[in-house]
Amino acid sequence: MREMELSERKMKILQAVVRNYLETGEPVGSRTISKYTDLNLSSATIRNEMADLEEMGYIVQPHTSAGRIPSDAGYRLYVDTMMQDKERDVAELRDNLLEKEERLDQLLKQTAKLLATVTNYASMVSAPSIHQNKLKLIQLSRVNSDQLLAVIVVEGNVIKNTLLDVEEELDDETILKLNILLNTHLNGLSIEEINLKLITTLKAQAGIHSDIISNVIDAVAKAIHEEDDLEIYTSGTNNIFKYPELTDGTKASELIGTFEEKQALNELVVRSLAEDNGTGIQVYIGDESPVESMKDCSIVTATYDLGEGMKGTIGIIGPKRMDYDKVVDNLKDVMHQLDSIYKK
Amino acid sequence: MREMELSERKMKILQAVVRNYLETGEPVGSRTISKYTDLNLSSATIRNEMADLEEMGYIVQPHTSAGRIPSDAGYRLYVDTMMQDKERDVAELRDNLLEKEERLDQLLKQTAKLLATVTNYASMVSAPSIHQNKLKLIQLSRVNSDQLLAVIVVEGNVIKNTLLDVEEELDDETILKLNILLNTHLNGLSIEEINLKLITTLKAQAGIHSDIISNVIDAVAKAIHEEDDLEIYTSGTNNIFKYPELTDGTKASELIGTFEEKQALNELVVRSLAEDNGTGIQVYIGDESPVESMKDCSIVTATYDLGEGMKGTIGIIGPKRMDYDKVVDNLKDVMHQLDSIYKK
DNA sequence: ATTAGCACTCGATTTTGATGAGTGCTAACA
């Protein structure tokens, strides 16, 4: 028994167990499989095979004398080797999404909503990170006698505003000069390229207004990195109530908390971006989850790429018995749409 | 019995019922009241009085031979006439909040979080509406050969960005002229004051670039009204799991959905702002709720006023047996802090 | 290698009974 290989038949049985459990959510018994599959075997035979599969760790019994349900390893095997492409019912999806919002945040919000509606699971969409982006425009304007408005535009047309306090009022001409100074030196540079030497040069040229330069640089750095910039949009979190296994005990509360905080979801985004294996799709089953409160869930993520280094993550969070085929399919589709939408 | 007046004694008993129920969440019986109150009466007497109170509709029995719990009317009477000021344990609160964020949205987010933590209920904070605000600055900059960036600053330092498409590239001088034109004519005006006549004048002066003027005006109007500007921050929605009466059946799901959508919460904001009675505090009990999914909740709202017409709503959503005294107190406190924080 | 048959297990559901908090009512009481 030790060096047992996974026979064709066992595969088929495991697949049947998973499929059936995904549909019903109930432990599935030998008799059911016996009819469900095309291999004509009696329930007794199936029982023997299932006993083997259990020993190998692919399925478990919730209790003696109940059917079997897939273990995490079972799901994993299924996802890795047994998924099949579904008929895509995604035409409709494409239509809906195509009303291309000009505002990126709106588009992403809408994407999250759409995914949640289509899949009946919870969804999340992270705004793209813009780390390695290049500065496109810096614009200072006087707004009060003691405040300057700094508008910072980076590649990809992401816009940031910051208010700067200044001691003495600056006249129009000075502001104009500062603007020219900043733009001629900084435009086209990424944040990493703005080094100390450059800053020193700028300060020297700014003369008595060198402190403003410091402020602006700080603002730029802050605007680009800005922690809270990791906007994450969620939708359909209440879909988890459709799956009892996610709502008993305090699980529901914890999940909802996680979705509301959004802080923890960032972990998901980071992991997902880091582990990108080429397909852009990642599946986390149960304990594999990067987020503590989702140990009873499965998570499927996709990485989209708007070009110019703007990458983000979209994800679906549902029960372990989620419809992996469909979810992966939907996710791929949305991912490709996002990829292409800004490559006009 | 018909024209029975609410005797002093009945009031006291009702009050005791409410108080006790708020604490324990259990139906309260006559014997309990008999000891809980200072009026020395036997349980039998209390029973008679309670029967009266029930007939009058202030309390109800969940089932025969259980204690009584307050009806909506009972809560209402309590809130209107029987609340008392609590010892304020809010010093701590003040400290926490005072780390005055420079960014308004951050501050509001933090406020919501704080309220949720302190009260153990769900909270919401709406960003101030800025309808009647005056323009402070308009700034056009070229960002691409075919795109202009319009930055719009209104009183209260709320900043909006919009990208405008332009047909032919504009040179620096033209942009400068347009900026001057716009600012000299529009600064200090509220959106209502920008009428057709003014627009016509502007267009005439802009000559061949009159279409840009149209675009800018549109952008200004959009930026100020913008529907989705009704940002609403929520926090502690998972606190509802602490109150079983809010989580059985599909209630939890509906509530969570409402909080996530945020759309419906807007109704709350509008109502709350409209019905402001001077104190700034509003209490909605059960069916009085403006939001369908909160028919089993009580809602307490407060209206804050940052000055310059920037008003917003903060609210607490919890079970009907919420600690009204404390909630009102906390809310008042936070409201005042917000009121003063921007009146430096 | 497959299958029919059977005893067995155990969660889920229903049944039953005991408990006790709380009520309404009546009669006695100050």
Added chain:
DNA sequence: TGTTAGCACTCATCAAAATCGAGTGCTAAT
């Protein structure tokens, strides 16, 4: 007349007991 003691009654809650049935493992026959 208002208050109170006493008592029968109701009914949710809990625990123990009984029942049910889906599903298993094992053995023996094919």
